[in-house]
Amino acid sequence: MSTALLKIENLVVGVSNKQTLLNKINVCLNRGETVALIGESGSGKSLTAKSIMGLLPQGLIQRSGKITFKGESMSEMTLKEKRGLLGKEIALIHQDYRGSFTPYLKVGSQIVETLRSHEKISRKRAKDQVLFVLDQMNLPAKRVYHSYPFQLSGGQIQRAAIACMMLLKPSLLICDEATSALDMISGEIVLDYLERVQKQTNCAVLYITHDLTQAYKRADYIYIMNEGTVLEEGPSSKIKESPQHHYTKQLNSAILPLPPNETEHNIRSVGNL
Numbered sequence: 001m002s003t004a005l006l007k008i009e010n011l012v013v014g015v016s017n018k019q020t021l022l023n024k025i026n027v028c029l030n031r032g033e034t035v036a037l038i039g040e041s042g043s044g045k046s047l048t049a050k051s052i053m054g055l056l057p058q059g060l061i062q063r064s065g066k067i068t069f070k071g072e073s074m075s076e077m078t079l080k081e082k083r084g085l086l087g088k089e090i091a092l093i094h095q096d097y098r099g100s101f102t103p104y105l106k107v108g109s110q111i112v113e114t115l116r117s118h119e120k121i122s123r124k125r126a127k128d129q130v131l132f133v134l135d136q137m138n139l140p141a142k143r144v145y146h147s148y149p150f151q152l153s154g155g156q157i158q159r160a161a162i163a164c165m166m167l168l169k170p171s172l173l174i175c176d177e178a179t180s181a182l183d184m185i186s187g188e189i190v191l192d193y194l195e196r197v198q199k200q201t202n203c204a205v206l207y208i209t210h211d212l213t214q215a216y217k218r219a220d221y222i223y224i225m226n227e228g229t230v231l232e233e234g235p236s237s238k239i240k241e242s243p244q245h246h247y248t249k250q251l252n253s254a255i256l257p258l259p260p261n262e263t264e265h266n267i268r269s270v271g272n273l
């Protein structure tokens with residue numbers, strides 16, 4: 001049997017020895033798979049994502065549990081070793097994109113340098129690749145490439161930051177409410193692009209979201225979280241069609257019953273304007 005790409009086993013996180021915030025979380029991701037952690041605000045989704053990289057906020061500790069990436073225990077890695085994985089092997093896309101670029105350098109040259117620090121590639125080829133991915137993100141590629149961060153909108157910077165991460169072809173992409181700062185059309189364009197990259201590179205994607213509709217559209221497997229625990233898990237179709245837990249049933253009943261084809265058609269029509 002092949003090793004899981006990422007395995008979280010019995011993860012317990014809390015405020016030193018007091019309050020428990022994550023209680024015995026078990027999550028598994030295979031190569032190429034798309035998994036969603038679903039839950040309302042405060043359910044523990046982001047802390048689970050942060051635990052993977054050892055990026056827990058000050059004052060919080062991992063009390064027990066094991067996290068393995070490609071069969072290697074991350075809990076035993078030094079912070080330096082974990083940071084080495086971040087970027088090349090694991091990309092983390094989150095809502096707060098503001099720190100993604102240095103304010104004094106043009107966006108294009110920053111992405112080129114990031115790419116060249118991970119891959120032996122000429123400046124000219126790197127530039128071509130950067131312009132290509134910026135274009136794939138539906139950005140005015142040349143303008144964004146030659147702009148300083150302050151000359152771009154928040155959504156443009158965020159899409160440029162995502163383009164930069166995907167150029168590094170990570171094995172695992174963690175999207176923590178990655179498109180919540182974008183309008184609906186831009187968000188769909190970004191997620192469609194991520195899906196295309198995923199097909200080419202077979203990277204796994206972990207979506208952290210409260211948007212069950214997106215999870216049903218994008219994920220193969222879903223974990224339903226509430227108050228720091230996983231209440232239910234299963235293939236998306238099973239969670240959608242035969243949920244077992246009353247909380248999952250509640251979440252399902254809260255989804256607006258829009259016909260998917262019509263929604264898609266409307267998005268396409270607006271997008272083509």
Ligand SMILES: Nc1ncnc2c1ncn2[C@@H]1O[C@H](COP(=O)(O)OP(=O)(O)OP(=O)(O)O)[C@@H](O)[C@H]1O
Nearest residue numbers: 015021039040041042043044045046047048057060
């Ligand atoms: N630094 C911290 N100190 C104490 N408690 C914290 C800290 N960070 C998060 N928490 C608590 O841990 C719980 C889980 O938080 P987490 O950020 O994982 O939620 P979430 O499901 O990602 O929510 P959201 O969708 O709003 O981002 C919440 O009750 C939150 O208040």
